[in-house]
Amino acid sequence: MRQKPILITGGRLVLPDSVLHGDLLIDNGRIAHIIPKGTASSRQVPSLLLGEYSVIEADDMYILPGMIDIHSDAIEKEIAPRPQAHFPIRSALYELERRVAANGITTMYHSLSLGGESAVGTRRDAAVAEIIDNITVRGRNRSLIRNLVHLRYEVSHLSGIKLVRSLLQERRVHLLSFMDHTPGQGQYTVPGTYEQYAVKTYGFSAEEARSMVDTITAKSKMVDWRQLEEVAMVAYQQGVRVASHDDDTPEKLEAMLKLGVTVSEFPINLKTALYAKAKGLHVVVGAPNVVRDASHGNNLRAIEAIAHGTADTLCSDYYPPAMLAAVFKLVAKGMALPSAARMVSQNPAKALGIDQHYGSLAVGKQADLLMVEVYDGHPLVHKTFVGGVPVYQAQYTAQQVNEVIVGSCGNG
Numbered sequence: 001m002r003q004k005p006i007l008i009t010g011g012r013l014v015l016p017d018s019v020l021h022g023d024l025l026i027d028n029g030r031i032a033h034i035i036p037k038g039t040a041s042s043r044q045v046p047s048l049l050l051g052e053y054s055v056i057e058a059d060d061m062y063i064l065p066g067m068i069d070i071h072s073d074a075i076e077k078e079i080a081p082r083p084q085a086h087f088p089i090r091s092a093l094y095e096l097e098r099r100v101a102a103n104g105i106t107t108m109y110h111s112l113s114l115g116g117e118s119a120v121g122t123r124r125d126a127a128v129a130e131i132i133d134n135i136t137v138r139g140r141n142r143s144l145i146r147n148l149v150h151l152r153y154e155v156s157h158l159s160g161i162k163l164v165r166s167l168l169q170e171r172r173v174h175l176l177s178f179m180d181h182t183p184g185q186g187q188y189t190v191p192g193t194y195e196q197y198a199v200k201t202y203g204f205s206a207e208e209a210r211s212m213v214d215t216i217t218a219k220s221k222m223v224d225w226r227q228l229e230e231v232a233m234v235a236y237q238q239g240v241r242v243a244s245h246d247d248d249t250p251e252k253l254e255a256m257l258k259l260g261v262t263v264s265e266f267p268i269n270l271k272t273a274l275y276a277k278a279k280g281l282h283v284v285v286g287a288p289n290v291v292r293d294a295s296h297g298n299n300l301r302a303i304e305a306i307a308h309g310t311a312d313t314l315c316s317d318y319y320p321p322a323m324l325a326a327v328f329k330l331v332a333k334g335m336a337l338p339s340a341a342r343m344v345s346q347n348p349a350k351a352l353g354i355d356q357h358y359g360s361l362a363v364g365k366q367a368d369l370l371m372v373e374v375y376d377g378h379p380l381v382h383k384t385f386v387g388g389v390p391v392y393q394a395q396y397t398a399q400q401v402n403e404v405i406v407g408s409c410g411n412g
Contacts, residue, residue, distance in 0.1 A: 011058030066106025066368030179245035282351035287326035
């Protein structure tokens with residue numbers, strides 16, 4: 001059934017290169033018109049429409065493009081919030097969608113790590129395949145956001161290459177990344193950090209963590225680069241972009257470039273980030289790193305990478321609420337809002353080759369957008385639209401809610 005056109009009026013439209021006061025018309029799931037305030041066309045909106053339409057007053061809120069999250073591990077924590085507490089995958093997806101929509105993310109690439117026999121919980125092959133099946137095959141009854149799959153392949157997991165190839169050929173993977181979590185390099189350069197991670201995340205004993213490290217280290221010596229090249233070619237043939245992960249040296253990045261990677265996720269240090277940018281790669285850093293102004297692994301500060309012009313894309317990594325907060329933190333530090341907004345919308349869309357339809361407020365593109373109010377210096381999503389459909393809505397503004405609550409407390 002065709003949805004009535006929607007006119008969002010009186011907003012501050014965050015376009016790729018400017019902020020425009022005006023109106024935006026959604027028709028048939030796409031952006032039909034962008035109308036500057038005070039122009040003749042803004043007074044002729046009814047004549048642009050055939051029949052009835054809905055009006056939403058933006059009250060000078062920001063209208064931003066929907067955010068595209070290129071890398072999010074959130075589904076793993078939604079399924080297994082504690083090592084021994086697992087919830088049904090389908091209900092976990094439903095619950096995650098609600099929170100993600102409320103945080104302004106309209107397209108999420110769920111990052112699933114294929115780790116093999118040494119992996120645990122949601123990172124075992126069977127678990128990853130089941131999660132992907134729920135996201136892409138079974139056709140859930142409804143979906144609030146665009147759910148896509150970012151498959152993270154541990155390069156030492158030799159027996160998993162067949163599954164990766166199969167998932168790619170079945171078009172159930174939308175981004176592929178190669179990662180190497182061998183202790184002693186990459187994210188875990190400092191001795192003992194991987195063991196600490198395993199104890200904290202999976203509830204391992206110190207002995208179990210050391211045993212896992214020994215297993216991973218032994219397997220890392222058997223990486224088959226020829227098979228990696230072959231699976232990267234399958235991805236290329238399916239139109240799937242390939243990323244590298246936790247690059248810590250230009251030499252490692254060169255090895256990844258031979259596999260056809262076009263995206264570098266979380267470079268460990270500024271030298272490698274600069275090298276990646278010089279090679280023309282899209283460089284992704286974590287939004288939580290921006291908000292906290294620190295890497296949880298004591299690696300490269302995202303704000304430092306951005307300041308040097310190396311990072312162009314933000315992802316939620318492990319904390320979806322950080323995406324929008326990071327945009328406005330960058331604005332508070334002096335970045336223009338359109339530039340900051342591009343890091344969570346247009347830039348990831350370009351990195352993944354979907355910018356023709358998504359990632360910016362432009363006539364003809366999908367109407368994935370947000371109405372955002374800034375309250376007490378913090379951005380709050382008031383409404384989220386996916387394909388022109390309102391999938392999240394706060395009934396009142398934060399100021400209105402605060403007035404009611406404070407008033408009722410005062411009368412108590």
